[in-house]
Amino acid sequence: MRRPRAITLRLAAVTAASAAVTAACGITHAGTSGLAAGPTGTPITIGISEPLSGPNSAQGFAADGQACLKGYELWASDVNSHGGLLGHPVKLIVMNDRGWPASTIYDYNWLIKHDHVDLVLAPFSSLLTKFAAPTTQKLGYALVAGSAGAPSVFTLGAADHNLFSTTIPVAQELMPFAKWIAGVRGHPLTAAYPMVSDPFADPPVTTAKNYLGTHGIKALLYPGVNGYTKVSNAALTADAKMVVKRNPGIVVLGSVAVPTVELFMHVFALNGYTPKYFIATSGPDQGQAFLNQVGTGNAVGMMVPNGWYGGYANALSHVMVQDYIARYGGTASTINGDVAESYSAGQVIAAAVRATGGTNQAQIIAWLHRPTTSVQTVVGKVAFGPKGDNTLAGQTASVFQWQTPTGGGAPQFVEVLRGNGAVQTTPVTKAPLTKS
């Protein structure tokens, strides 16, 4: 009587395996082959650990880890095709940490103690960088990161001295918006700050709320007072209704994905409430996925903070984009921001090596900490504070808004504040969303 069970299990296992094989199709190789021919001689070795694959797609980091690796490879290829670093070719030694923090520690220990790499670059994510930094610090290495902006990265104590992050600190993401709106003549005097409990959603909202508070904009709803929302439809709907009831002129939503934004928009539309300005920390930046979810008409007016993008007006970025397209194909708009972030980390370490004339870690760290040091990168000029945060990140941070183009047509995702677009107020003629 047990055979049917065995067959069922076998079938389930084969199905799971087939799904895994299918999922893997189309994945590109993540090695370091194919680098452009460069200078010969002893290479400068650079150790990197990235979440490239693993359980749960390496913590959900695999796609970003692979994008980061592309950025590093592209940077190394560009360096080698331009004479190398101090005349030496650059060689990347890449390990896969599978998204395991303990493996990140293990990998950097291994890269430095066993492989004796000359330099190290950080993995994708604040989470993994947080584990890598104490290890590299203990071994005296500078760690330049491109994709580590969570507040926890800048509270590592001694390890912060050796860590240098080119990305925009998460807490500062909404500051361009906050500064802009504080300067708008006749700006709304009230705002609401609903947010989900998330390390990437709360800090920017809180920073913006504090800033706007000092500029006369009263907080009508802030979870610090009203309690954090839970990520459930019922709880979020209750918060959205509370926002409607208090009728603020500005809504700053700490969201992590499209559904949260969609739910708030839905409740707002159902109740005939339209904030004059509505910005969410995440969701509207998801392009077509966002439009599909909320409807093209409803998307108009939504704002979201963003950093680097394919059309970023920066000469170095433009060159990198062209190199990327030549190497990997696609278009500028399809390039993952992680590529530019890791590329910028490579540029920073290269600048430090050139400036100090070698790979002496103490000299590199001292040079990067020098108040006069700044490096031009694909994400803009970067300089580092005492905790390794990018003090010039405000130059890269920007705000995007979904706008209807002149003459009508499908909404476009326009860079405002820093770009050519002007911020539009949210249109009031919104229909309730069909999905919620």
Add this chain to the structure above:
Amino acid sequence: MGTFLRAITDGVLEGGVYGLMAVGLTLIFGVLDIINIAQGIMVVLGAYLSYVLWTHLHIDVFVGLLITIPAMFILGVAIQYLFIRPLRGRERTSMSLLASYAVAIITEGILYQTFGSNYLSMSTYWTSPSAEFHVFGYYLPYIYVLGFALAVLFVVAIYFMLYRTQFGRSVRATMQDHTAARLVGIDVNRVAAVTFGIGVAVTAAGGMVYGELYAFNPNTGYDLISRLLAIVILGGMGSIGGALAGSVLVITLASLVDVYWNPEWSTVVFYGALVLVLVFRPQGLFGRREARAQ
């Protein structure tokens, strides 16, 4: 050579960690004929318990096992009593899938309510940069080695329990024939409850090591259970040693693929190995054919 040895040691040590998590699953299956879908979330619960003890009470995660293992044992007995024991008849095995899935959902919900959805990770001494053995020029993190040692320890302990104790004889009798075991006076319900309890208790250790290595949230259990099931089937369902050996084998293979071929394909190889084994040795690497044919 160094890279090869690193790939091998990675595979063996991480395989041990997965083996530790899979041992309870295969024990429960072998004795009770039940696929405990909740085993993945139990591992995650074990990780949360270690996290709480370490974060709030500053109890070392290994010392904390003295608390978490008994706690998980009691929880396992309670789950068996409330959700598994009431299931009767021919559909018992398939219904147990649903029942254990319900347990997983309930546990996940409680964890979400208690800890939220953010990933947690533990930065204890055992994962600090200096917590490593230096052997013949190689650096092996304590947590990997100790995780492997725990896996071996549990496998040996379960073998000892099964083959050297009166209770073990009762368990083996129950494995062979529930009805006959009952006829000779074995309290089958007690055997089932205790075995389920032991199977869940082992996850306390697996969860602790998992939590040390990995960031986790309540959703982590789903990926875990799919891997653990694959390992258990590969090693031979119901085979305690097979779970450990199968785990070491397949994770080492994936580790070699990771280093010498392409990291993205290591997952494919993991499940591909399962398919190959099922095609050429349906009973699993260490399972008995007659057991599968019952």
